[in-house]
Amino acid sequence: MIPLIQREVCDNKKWMKEQDILEIVAIAESTPGPIAINAATFVGFRTSGFLGAALATLGVVLPSFLIISLISLVLTEFQSVRAVQYAFMGIRAAVLALILKALWMMFKASKKNAFSYFIMAAVLVLTAFVKIDAVYVIIGCGLFGLLWSLLMRKEHSDDTA
Amino acid sequence: MILLELFLIFLKIGVFTFGGGYSMIAMIQYEAEQHGWLSQSELVDFVALSESTPGPLAVNMATFVGMKTGGVLGAVLATLGVVLPSFVIILIIAKCYERFKTSKAVGGTMLGMKPAVVGMIGTALFSVGRTVFFPGGLQADRFTQASFWVFLGIFAVSAVLVFKKVNPIKIILLSAAVGIGAGYSLNL
Numbered sequence: 001m002i003p004l005i006q007r008e009v010c011d012n013k014k015w016m017k018e019q020d021i022l023e024i025v026a027i028a029e030s031t032p033g034p035i036a037i038n039a040a041t042f043v044g045f046r047t048s049g050f051l052g053a054a055l056a057t058l059g060v061v062l063p064s065f066l067i068i069s070l071i072s073l074v075l076t077e078f079q080s081v082r083a084v085q086y087a088f089m090g091i092r093a094a095v096l097a098l099i100l101k102a103l104w105m106m107f108k109a110s111k112k113n114a115f116s117y118f119i120m121a122a123v124l125v126l127t128a129f130v131k132i133d134a135v136y137v138i139i140g141c142g143l144f145g146l147l148w149s150l151l152m153r154k155e156h157s158d159d160t161a
Numbered sequence: 162m163i164l165l166e167l168f169l170i171f172l173k174i175g176v177f178t179f180g181g182g183y184s185m186i187a188m189i190q191y192e193a194e195q196h197g198w199l200s201q202s203e204l205v206d207f208v209a210l211s212e213s214t215p216g217p218l219a220v221n222m223a224t225f226v227g228m229k230t231g232g233v234l235g236a237v238l239a240t241l242g243v244v245l246p247s248f249v250i251i252l253i254i255a256k257c258y259e260r261f262k263t264s265k266a267v268g269g270t271m272l273g274m275k276p277a278v279v280g281m282i283g284t285a286l287f288s289v290g291r292t293v294f295f296p297g298g299l300q301a302d303r304f305t306q307a308s309f310w311v312f313l314g315i316f317a318v319s320a321v322l323v324f325k326k327v328n329p330i331k332i333i334l335l336s337a338a339v340g341i342g343a344g345y346s347l348n349l
C-alpha cells in the first residue's frame with residue numbers, strides 16, 4: 001500500500017515530499033496499529049490537520065468495512081453447506097502456513113541477541129501455555145526493555161568514565 | 162452490554178497491536194475464549210477471509226468478530242475500537258515527531274516490545290496449529306485418521322508456496338479446492 005500512497009500523495013497531488021513518506025513508514029512501523037491506518041492518519045494530518053486525518057482514516061477503513069460486512073452476511077447464509085465446510089477445513093491448514101511465514105518475517109527483522117531470544121521465548125510460554133492476558137505481557141516487555149536499556153547505558157558510561 | 166465490551170476490548174487490542182495484524186490473532190483468541198464469542202475454528206476462518214480481502218488484516222478481523230458477535234453495530238464499534246488508538250497516537254506523534262524519534266524512553270520500550278511480537282505470533286502459530294490438527298484435543302488415535310494427514314499435506318504444500326512468495330489468495334483458493342475434494346472423496 002505504501003507505493004500507492006507515495007504515487008498519489010507525492011507525484012499526483014504534491015502534498016508531501018518523497019522523504020516524508022519514508023519518515024511515515026518508519027513511524028507507522030514502530031507505533032501500534034495497522035501500518036495502512038497509521039500512514040493514512042499521518043498523511044491526512046500533515047496535509048490538512050485534524051479533519052484531514054479523520055477523513056483520510058475513515059477513507060482507508062470504509063472499503064474494508066463494507067466488503068467484510070457483505071462477506072459476513074453471505075457467509076452466515078452458506079455456513080451449513082457441506083462443500084463450504086470442507087473448503088474451510090482445507091483453508092485452515094493454509095492459514096497455518098501464512099502464520100508461519102509471518103513468524104519467520106518478524107523473526108528475521110528482529111535483533112539476534114540473547115535479550116531478544118529471551119523475550120520471544122518468555123512471551124510464547126506466558127501467552128500460549130500460562131495463558132496470561134497478552135496485554136500485561138507486552139507491557140511487561142516494554143518495561144523490561146526500558147529498564148534493560150537504562151542498565152546498559154549506565155554500564156556503558158561507567159566503562160568510559 | 163456486549164457492544165460496549167466489544168468496543169473496549171478492541172480498543173485494548175488496538176493499543177497493543179504492533180507489527181501487523183498477525184500479532185493480534187493470539188490476543189483475539191484469548192478474548193474470544195474468555196467471552197465465548199466464537200469458536201477457535203471460526204477465528205481461523207476469519208483470518209483466512211481477512212487475508213483474502215483488501216484492507217488491513219487488523220481492521221478486517223475486528224469487523225468480522227464484531228459482526229459475528231454484535232451485528233452491524235458490533236462491527237462498527239469493534240472497528241472503531243481497533244482504529245482509534247492508532248489514530249490518537251499518530252496525531253500525537255505527528256505533532257512531536259523529532260522528540261519521539263530521539264526519545265531514549267521510546268527506544269528502550271520498543272527494544273522489549275519488538276521481540277514480544279515474535280512471541281505473540283509464535284503463540285498464534287501454536288494455537289491455530291492445535292485447532293487445525295487436534296480439534297478434539299490431543300488423542301493418540303488422531304494419527305490414524307485420514308483428516309490429520311490431509312491437513313498436514315495441505316499445510317506442507319501451502320508452506321512451500323508461501324515461502325516461494327505465491328499470492329496468499331491463490332494458496333487459500335487452492336487449499337479450499339483440496340479441502341472440498343478430500344472432504345467428499347474421503348467422507349471426512
